Amino acid sequence: MSESTITFIGGGNMAQALVGGLLAAGHPGSAIRVADPSETQRQQVSEQFGVATFADNAEAVSGARAVVLAVKPQVMAPVLESIREPLAENAVVISVAAGITLDGLARGLGESTARVRAMPNTPALYRAGITGVVASRNCREEDRALATTILEAAGRVVWINEESQMDAVTAVSGSGPAYFFAFTEHLAEAGVHAGLPPAVALELARQTAIGAGVMLAESEHEPGELRRRVTSPGGTTEAALKSFAGSKMAAMIDQAVQAALRRGRELGGDH
Ligand SMILES: NC(=O)C1=CN([C@@H]2O[C@H](COP(=O)(O)OP(=O)(O)OC[C@H]3O[C@@H](n4cnc5c(N)ncnc54)[C@H](O)[C@@H]3O)[C@@H](O)[C@H]2O)C=CC1
Numbered sequence: 001m002s003e004s005t006i007t008f009i010g011g012g013n014m015a016q017a018l019v020g021g022l023l024a025a026g027h028p029g030s031a032i033r034v035a036d037p038s039e040t041q042r043q044q045v046s047e048q049f050g051v052a053t054f055a056d057n058a059e060a061v062s063g064a065r066a067v068v069l070a071v072k073p074q075v076m077a078p079v080l081e082s083i084r085e086p087l088a089e090n091a092v093v094i095s096v097a098a099g100i101t102l103d104g105l106a107r108g109l110g111e112s113t114a115r116v117r118a119m120p121n122t123p124a125l126y127r128a129g130i131t132g133v134v135a136s137r138n139c140r141e142e143d144r145a146l147a148t149t150i151l152e153a154a155g156r157v158v159w160i161n162e163e164s165q166m167d168a169v170t171a172v173s174g175s176g177p178a179y180f181f182a183f184t185e186h187l188a189e190a191g192v193h194a195g196l197p198p199a200v201a202l203e204l205a206r207q208t209a210i211g212a213g214v215m216l217a218e219s220e221h222e223p224g225e226l227r228r229r230v231t232s233p234g235g236t237t238e239a240a241l242k243s244f245a246g247s248k249m250a251a252m253i254d255q256a257v258q259a260a261l262r263r264g265r266e267l268g269g270d271h
């Protein structure tokens, strides 16, 4: 990997996941900077990763080839204001903030700045995330490649051509981990209802989710085929899956994704 300086604005969960991944991938710590107004946060980042930390965003951004905006959407306007002047001309700015559009970034930074909008998900904290990404038209191939390298530090990266599809990305993979957690919670509750002690039910449900995830990751087969392979004709799984179909599970999931999509569009309109 090249030794381009990468500055993170905001040193919280998402920034730490990416910094940890970049270091593990061999990016030199001397080429990583983190800016955060919280002294506690700066101290934690410098102790854990040994990278330079800054209280001042402008100072941290000066000369950086890539700037990752890892702050909450609510503080984005003052953050953009703080980096606009010192931003290098060739810098690419990558935002991981939910709902902040490429136009929103342009309003704060100017149209000529190369901008990337990314939607990560929380498994990024374990480098098992997936991030949907879209870039402004003026992003060069090398800007996209650098953004891919940085975001791959948290897992996989999928480029999206139409920014309008980012709300769908958010509804499927951004919010998606919560759907699987909710399913696991309900499976454990159902285990208790079926007569198991709560701790046993939770362990069975959790490890089953993990095992299914590993199969999805490792197997060459599509999810549908993996499902068919568990389902003995006339057996218990078939009975459960018929009940899912009777409860219209597919329609329920579709409705949930549509609800997230609508909410994402509403929130996007706020910026
Ligand atoms: N799709 C998803 O599930 C996820 C999305 N995200 C997105 O990533 C972004 C960051 O999230 P987290 O890392 O979880 O938040 P966090 O709260 O852990 O970190 C944000 C950091 O920004 C710092 N900060 C506040 N004001 C600042 C300023 N003016 N300049 C510089 N730093 C400032 C805070 O001190 C804090 O350390 C959010 O916008 C969120 O939408 C993050 C995690 C998962």
Ligand SMILES: O=C(O)[C@@H]1CCC=N1
Pocket (backbone or CB within 6 Å): 098, 170, 174, 175
């Ligand atoms: O729930 C939310 O609004 C954010 C976006 C995706 C995950 N968390």
